[in-house]
Amino acid sequence: MTTAGTNRIAGKGRLTPANTVRFTFDGKSYTGLEGDTLAAALIANDVHLVGRSFKYHRPRGILSAGPEEPSALVGVRRDAARQTPNIRATVQEIHDGLDAVSQNRWPSLAFDIGAVNDIGSPLFSAGFYYKTFMWPKVAWKHVYEPVIRNAAGLGTAPEEPDPDHYAGRYAHCDVLVIGGGAAGLSAALAAAESGAQVILCDEKPSFGGALWFEEEARLDGMDGYEWAQQTTDRLAVMDNVRVLSRTTAFGYYAQNFVGLVERVTDHLAAPEADMPRERLWQVRAKRVIIAAGAIERHMVFANNDRPGIMLAAAARTYLNHHGVAVGRKVGVYTANDSAYAAAIDLKKAGSDIPAIVDIRDNPDSVVVEEAKALGIRVLTGHAVTGAGGKLRVASMSVEPKNGGSAEVIPVDALLMSAGWTPSVHMFSQSRGKVAWDEESQRFLPGTYAQDCVSVGACNGTDGLAETVAEALDAGERAAKEARAKAKKSGVKIKTEGGGKWAGGMIGAGPGAGAGKVVKAFVDYQNDVTAKDIRLAVQEGMHSIEHVKRFTTNGMATDQGKLSNLHGLAIAAEALDRPIPKVGLTTFRPPYTPTTFGAIVNHARGKLFDPMRCTPMHASEEAAGAVFEDVGQWKRAWYYPRPGEDMHAAVNRECRTVREVAGMFDATTLGKIEVIGPDAAKFLDLLYTNPFMKLGVGKLRYGIMCREDGFIYDDGVVGRIAEDRFHVTTTTGGAPRVMNHMEDYLQTEFPDLKVWLTSTSEQWAVIAVQGPKSREIIAPFVEGIDLSSEAFPHMSMAEGKVCGVPARVFRMSFTGEAGFEINVPADYGRMVWDTLHEHGKPMGMCLYGTETMHVLRAEKGYIIVGQDTDGTVTPHDAGLSWAVGKKKTDFVGIRGLMRPDIVAKGRRQLVGLKVKDGRTVLEEGAQIVADPKQAVPMTMIGWVSSSYWSENCGRPIAMALVEDGFERMGDTLYVPMPDRVIEVEVTNTVFFDEEGGRLHG
């Protein structure tokens, strides 16, 4: 006995006895060895009971020694924020201070109240969710769901945000090799020595795959595992190879795009702060070699879930790699040869093997003879029909498989092997079609959909020599296909020994067959028994997809790596149909559970989405602006002064703009420079308005429709020269308008000589609006006569402002006389600051988007996307004047003639006057003609814009109302939860109806 556990066998395993590690499980401290998984270290300390099952709360142990583990799920905790539930104990490496806890038990692992579910289990049989908890409906929310959530949750989610960071990388290679056992290493070596760029990954901490436990395998004359380490070292130093351990290929996507996740720090006691916890690799490979191996299946018999019952090869891993004997009195139940090796290894290491129970009648193999020669009792044609013990297996009941008297054999561990299932997950994810191989009773890669190839056990290749030969050939071929200049690798590998992967059984064993009510587990993680699957068939589920959903077989986080085939075979037997006719479900990513952290990696927090700021942002911030998000933009919303709330600030800003002047950052507007001899013709086609005759130096408000006639965007267009226009779009519409224009230019009107350039980021735009706007900007403007006569409303000119080149627009989105000054973005802040400094003593204020919204609404100017919803035509919006009557073509011309568009009953944009003069309507509120009608009422429209207007001294609103233009003066109603608000239909101009202020 060493300090690292009572079950540690001196002289066995590859770990160094001096390198001890202290860890805790459920608060108790244990010692393991560096290189142990949590599972290995617990078994070394004779702990087999590690959790409670999902549905029945049955005591559960460790089933496997790898990522396929369905049963030994624990919580691992580093600190308060770093608590990860459902970690497979067979994957988690121990480190000093590792703190693991069992899950799904209360109050303690050994005494769990939820275990009454096991006794009351008829309630929880297949389909129990569908049947038991359906009625009465109200009970679901208040009774069933809380109870189920409380009882059935696996593990506890952390309550704090994840403090770790995760990295992401893209990689390209000639050959990606998935899996680093004998097959993967051989393939990678052949490809690498042929000159290909190779990435090799394996989910375990070190390479070798089955060589971890296959002690008799020898490659190039050395121990298989040792060969694997030397080969890895040889590959790792090659410039053309990247070797990734602890790296799982979890998803195989289109065109050989494979997602890998590398676990960087979970095995470290004290990771450096700058290390990512995990790293996502997005690999594009010219060729993929899948060397994923095979997964051993369990035997399906009564109480096959008792702690201490595990897969035979897992026991070999614990013994041959970790130096841990899983028991002192170990029974073996098998349907193939490979479990014999486990018995032989354990026997040689000093464990007692009371019996090998072989379901086959006449197994004919050297290992059988070898076992007998060691004095092991071999019972052929026998079955294990039950297991004794509760928190740990204590015995196995053995019967002749065709009936007879049972013998109870005491054991403290029971190994089982039903055979090996080729891991076709990645192949299936690549959209390859698996095919049933009748002879070996396995699903194997059938038709390939991508440039990949499967080698070794996942391809149904049995034997080490055959595997290595196939892998070397595949590696060399992949290199040649990916790289014309690939040379011959010259790699040769000598092999001796090695196990076979063929043979075995699928489905339930004797004692768990039809008519038996025992709990013989097929799916450990979801607590699905053989009986559940038969019940599903009995209740009418005839396809494996239905059986799967009804029973939840294979639907847990392990995705049925052990259970799928058994489930399928039991269903096929119950249906009396051949297995391939019942079907295998498709495998989907991820292969094993993958963290969201790895998937989003850098794209969180500030890096989730770009933040766009205008050049004047810092000045606005300094002026106390409150910002709002408009798409990716940060826009100044309002500028509160001390003591002001939003309402007060906006009221003051609104008044000041109309009484004196205000300055507004309009930089976020989209801007497109349209250049070329056909520029006017192009705009004439893209906008409803006529553009051919727009004079140089003039502005026009334009509406853009789609072909269906609905408003798509709007903006002011200025003609800089005969062949040059400055187009503005809405803030949110900038990219799509550019796309829309490019689409027509490139594909419908390619003969037009026009070039489009997005200039949204190039110009800073400063709007100065109000009676004093001219006075404020005049001292800084050179080369432009700003007088109303020379520069009337809707004019534009190029000149200089504050000494820098500028395009000055005389225009208004407020109804006041005003200017929009465009200067190169880099000068934006300087011009803004200069004008602000000058205008402030004159009474000018800064105003934000909220005031902009109110002022434009006072004038009835629409905002596309607020007062339109994609079903509003220019006519509906009261903008018929903007549709060129004489034009013979423009985008939307035909759409505007459609019967539904010209029919009566369309929703039209009108103003609403709230009769009480006080209530600000809710935007989005519905409008009815008769408030006394029965619910549900007939709604005839909705409120699109609504504000308190300080300038009008009352609330104002716009709404889309059925036949609104014909309802002027009518009274309509806005029903709210607590009352009905009376409104009068008006036009949409609430302030300065004659529009005289524009021209001041």
Added chain:
Amino acid sequence: MLLIHCPYCEEERPELEFRHAGEAHIARPADIASISDEDFAQYFFYRDNPKGLTFERWRHIHGCARFFNAVRDTVSDKFVTTYKTGEPKPDLAEAANENKPQAKKGRGSK
């Protein structure tokens, strides 16, 4: 993530650089203002949505910014070919054949 061959850049680039732009080979009628309601509906509203080979438009929006056409299999997601705007529709039968190389058979399909 798909790789898409841009016929203007003449190379395969990742899908992130592209944007889908609807069905291809639907020309805007030259006399659009005078076509019937039915013809307008066919032009603007109706789309094929086939299972199998489809003709569609893509734009290399974060690259050369050009619109182009593609033939893609909606079942396998595989691009059969891409070609420039204005070039004729490729022969479907030929494209279908090209799209069906003898699928590689694995050990499981004897």
